[in-house]
Amino acid sequence: MIERIIIAGSGGQGVMLLGKVLAQTAMLEGKQVTWFPAYGPEVRGGTSHCMVIISDQEIGSPYISQADTLIILNRPSLERFKGKLKKNGILILNSSLAAIDKYAKMQVLSFPFTDIAIKIGNIKVANMAALGCFAAAKKIIKVKNILKVFKSIAPAGNLEILKINQQALEEGQKLNHG
Amino acid sequence: MEKIFKRGESLYDVATHYCPGCGHGIAHRLVAEAVDSLGIREKTIGVAPVGCAVVAYDYWNFDCSEAAHGRALAVATGIKRVHPEKVVFTYQGDGDLAAIGTNETIHAANRGENLSVVFINNAVYGMTGGQLAPTTLLGQKTATSIEGRTKKAHGYPLKISEMLALLPGVCYIERVSLENPQEVLKAKRAIKQAFENQINNLGFSLVEVLSPCPTYWGLSPKESLDWIKLVMRKEFPLGRIK
Amino acid sequence: MAKTKVLLSGNEAIAQGAIQAGCTFYAGYPITPQNELIAYMAKYLPASGAVKGQAARVFIQAESELAAINMVYGASAAGARAMTSSSSPGISLKQEGISYLAGSQLPAVIVNIMRGGPGLGNIAPAQSDYFQATRGGGHGDYHVIVLAPASAQEAYDLTQSGFDLADKYRTPVMILGDGVLGQMMEPVKLSSRKIKTPPVKSWALCGCAGRKPNIAKSFFLREGALEEFNLKLQKNYQIIQQKEQRFEGLFLSDAKVILVAYGTMARIAKSAISQLRNAGKQVGLIRPISLWPFPERAFQIKNNRVKYLVLELSYGQMLQDVRLAVNGRQQVEFLGRSGGGILSQEQIIDKVKKIL
Structure with a gap:
């Protein structure tokens, strides 16, 4: 098994964190994993992306030229990365901020992650709704292990943050069953 | 016969390599005497510069390090941070401290590194053959300012001690001279003060020593001492700066 | 945290490896793409446990790379396990200090996370400082031991080896990585x-x-003294060349084409090899881990029909060492890219197919 995921959005949407949580969960499950960020001079704004590879075997290049899955949180990122999806790959798209009209040879899971996050009460957790959607679609990592990772990285004692991220994750997971 | 004056333990009994009338020999001795009078020889670490005093460690009987040209205060920072309980000092010329090493000098001072600096200002590069120094006086002839230093071509003599005095990390700066025995005694007291400040954890101390270079001033040793008194001191006035 | 795995970037793994190795002094200056290293040291080095026989752990953000390497010189002379890190343009500035460290026989670990050059270049990964790293880099007749990790785990492990080698041979050691x-x-x-x-x-x-005073110095003015000292250094280098060659070999027994690559490039080569092997192609890999000493031993392959393909994120620097090691016995080919582009698996496969 090898799964190559490109995660992209605007700076501040939690793209890097999404990738890190994904990578940490895969590590927790005993898989090989690499997380590789774009490290340009942009700090806020602009497009931001990272590449995560999960595998049973030693991973060669951490750079992805053909992705199995794209997780895209805004429109400029869609334009930039849609060409990197392999044939019949999955595009997980944040429909609150981007839309795709015509598509062929890809599976599109388009949901309003930002709106969902706003409804939950914190726009910043759109990334975790997208992660929940990925977990349900791909079944490579278990949601209960994502929750373990949340607990290990959340600021000590901040239960509110933990709770709202968990809620977003679960909402995202449900979407895909509907 | 009773011996009433002797070489201190911190100074080796070796022949000097310095030119006749050079101030380095006196300054080396003052450093050694300060170390001995404070009884710190076994906990002192000196940092020698690049310049005429490059082999200062051949004269001092305590641990010493070389430093690349201008980097003495970076090297001293490394040593002092590893051994905060030792007494660490640098001995640097004007080119080393105020030209190629200005950045290291300013930042060590600004960090308030608990170090002592003996800064030898002889207004010229000695080791390389008498070229223009940052402290060369206006009108002073050197190998690279043949007609004398001009404002237009070379800028002004750099008063680095006055500049450093502005920094809050600096606790003590004094300018002294080796022009006569009274001034030498003052220089000795100032150098000792710089070491005492470090022992008392007061921060960065620097003693600027106006020192003769008869060879590259084109003067006799006696004339050189007069030149410090009559000419150099006008640009670089003596006394406590901070 | 002791036995479990943690997710670390190569920069962080190097920093954590240094802390584990008992590094007590770090001085550095920010530069991309190694900023995580200096930040990790700032956060964790002073707070890490005491090292037996050493003073408190010290972190300094220096005013320049020049100052940083010279602080390391002082700390090393004072007996500490000392480290600095930077990326290509900053490493050029440090060369003065590295030469002085070598000339004073002072141990230290210097990390270069390479980026594109020459000049300010860019911040993309590159391997174009190979010459600078393996030929000494500064002035004078010297070498530093150069270790090239290809993963975060190896970065952690080799940094620790680096400190041991530095102390054992009284020499600077460079950890040479790239932006990836x-x-x-x-x-x-x-x-x-x-x-x-x-x-x-x-x-x-x-x-x-x-005891008698100790002097840290690289200055040998007396007639014949420098030659005597340089011969002593050379003798040390010969021992290092005999004892410290490190490499990883893959499928060398049956390979018709052997890829030669280090660091990130070797990872991409491995991906290409697994794809080629699946297609029945007999391709192998030599991955130099020590770049100096160069692992010449790996190239003592008898079959004259074997071909080597050197892969680098440069326009052919390690290539020269491979040619020296092969010494005309076999054919040596080259594929390289530099300036920001990373050589892809597909480009490697195309080239191998042409050579086979």
């Missing part, structure tokens, strides 16, 4: 052993109580 290695996060198994006690250094500057 520095930035990429991977699981790292941290050592559960207690932090090492660095060796006692009788030559260190710590005050001359009960």
